[in-house]
Amino acid sequence: MLQDPRICLNSLSLANSGEFNGLKALILKENSSAYFVHCFAHQLQLVVVALATKHHEIFKFFREVSDLINVVGASCKRIDLIRESQRERLGLDPKVETGRGKNQELSLARAGDTRWSSHEKTLLRLLALYPSVIDVLEYIETSGEDSAHQSQAHGLQIYMKTFSFVFYLHLMKHILGVTNILCEALQRKDQxxxxxxxxxxxxxxxxxxxxxxxxxxxxxxxxxxCDKYEIEVVNMEDEYVDPKYKRRKTNITNRHHYVVNNFNTVLDMQIQELGSRFNEVTTELLICMSSLSPCHGFSAFNKLNLLKLAEMYPYDFSFDEKDKLIYELGNYIANVKEDTRFANLNGVSDLAKTMVETRKHIDYPLVYRLVKLSLVLPVATTSVERCFSSMKHVKTEFRNRMGDGYMNDSCICYIEREFLQQVSIEDVMQRFQKMKPRREQL
Structure with a gap:
């Protein structure tokens, strides 16, 4: 028997995944076979956020970058100053080509904890607009509205002209560039x-x-x-001087500080956080589940993985049923590969429907049980979270009394709008006209 708590856990997995007191912990008390599968793309974003808060220097770096964007982008006038400075620099450089699609105007992008890939975009823009940002900070320092703004611009300017800032800027740009490839791939609907x-x-x-x-x-x-923008380069063999305690001996070199305390530590934290967010249990569960996929002629079928999947649900498969499943899987795959009705299926849901239509769920009840267990697991991509996010655009404070049926239809139209755009107005009119007899023809 499939147990309801497992379904509750997966359908409400976005609500609270607390390990001790959250929804996950409460459901696991009722059913130890329940599994929590978090959105992969959201997990990756949490890795970036965790790194930015756990390492002191990286936390300081992102805090200063956030303050920088707030100061430089505080008014339209300052944003225009960045664009004017950029335009002048591009015009003075004869090697730079301008025109349509080449070296267009840029502005600093604001990063957000819930906007995937926003951190990398912010750092890339900062690298491209570095001299223009310095020009704007110098302007604010000399012509600011009050002393507080002038002091803040002066402090940001000093920090941006340090070797440490440039080091963390390039380090995080590379790390976010590597993880951004994964982030974009995980956001594809067909992943x-x-x-x-x-x-x-x-x-x-x-x-x-x-x-x-x-x-x-x-x-x-x-x-x-640093050489390009006349920033003092640190000698890696000199003794490291702590900015807070300049007279205190550190007994380490600059190379040791930047390699061991920063470069290695930051990457170790990133790798460890990835391993903790994408744990082996969840990964193995998804790999085993994907072995049921009927795509490409059941090319992903793997008997050992499916047996492991059955082991993960001890309350759904008895000892005798696990032994019987070995032989049932062999007969099942030989049968469905020869059956043309299973030739062009797109996923596990299509497989379940076809098994019921062909009554193979009666011939292979244990395999069908595995299929049902896989169907209650959520998709580990951003599709689920996009559905929740789209609801706020459909059910607003001005339209808060719509029924479930109408809201469901409206959400489908909003989420799958790229497919609905391919439907012509004439087709809609004809479908509406044929639904029932009408007095007037459209």
Whole structure:
């Protein structure tokens, strides 16, 4: 028997995933076979946010970047100053080509904890607009409205002209660039679970490789940037001086500080956070579930993974049923591969419908039980969260009394709007006209 608490956990997984007192913990007390699967793209965003709050220097860096955007983007006049400064610099450089689609006007993008890929976009814009931002800060320092704004602009300008700022800017740009590839892939509606799990693994490997081999290339980029904008470069062999306690001996070199205390530590935290968010239990569960996929002629079918999936639900499969499942899986895959009715299925939901239509759910009851267990698991992409986010555009404070049926239809039209745009108005009119006899013809 399928147990209702498992369905509740997955359908309400976005509400609260607290390990001790949240919805997840409460449901696990009722049913130990329930599994919590968080949205992969949201987990990746939480990795970025966790890194920005746990490491002191990175936290300070993002705080200063946030203050910088608030100061520079505080008014339309300051935003126009950035664009004018950028336009002048592009016009003075004969190597830069301008025109349609080339070196267009940019502005600083504001990062957000709930907007995926926003942090990388912010850092990329800051790199591109660095001299223009410095010009605006100098203008605010000399012509600011009050002394508080002038002092803040002066402090930001000093911090942006330090080696540390440039180092963290390039380090986080690279880390976010690596994870952003995974982030964009996880947000695709057609993302396959196996591909998603493989992308997570390859991202971890790339970060690990960069930790072992990437410091020299990073230092080269940082040094080149500092030379370009006349920023003092730190000698890696000199003794490190703590800005808070300049007279206190640290007994470490600058290389040790930037390599061990920052570069290695930040990447270790990133890799560890990825491993903790994308844990092995969830990953293995999704891999086993994807072995039921009927796509491409059941190419993902794996008997061992499906047996593992049955082991994960001890209350749904008895010892004798697990032994019987081994033989049933062999007969099942040989049967459905030869059956043309199973040739062009798109997912596990289509497989379940076809099994019922062909009455194979009676011939293979244990396999069908695995299919039903897989159907109650949520999709590990952003589709579910997009559905929840779209509801606030459909059911507003001015339209808060609509029924469930109308709201469901409206949400479908909003979420799948790219498909509905392909439907012509004439087709809609004809469908409306044929629904029932009408006095007038449209």
């Amino acid at each position: 396959d679970i196996l591909n998603a799990v493989e992308l997570v693994r390859s991202t971890k490997e790339e970060l690990q490789r960069y930790r072992l081999e990437g410091f020299d290339s990073l230092l080269k980029d940082v040094t080149s940037f």
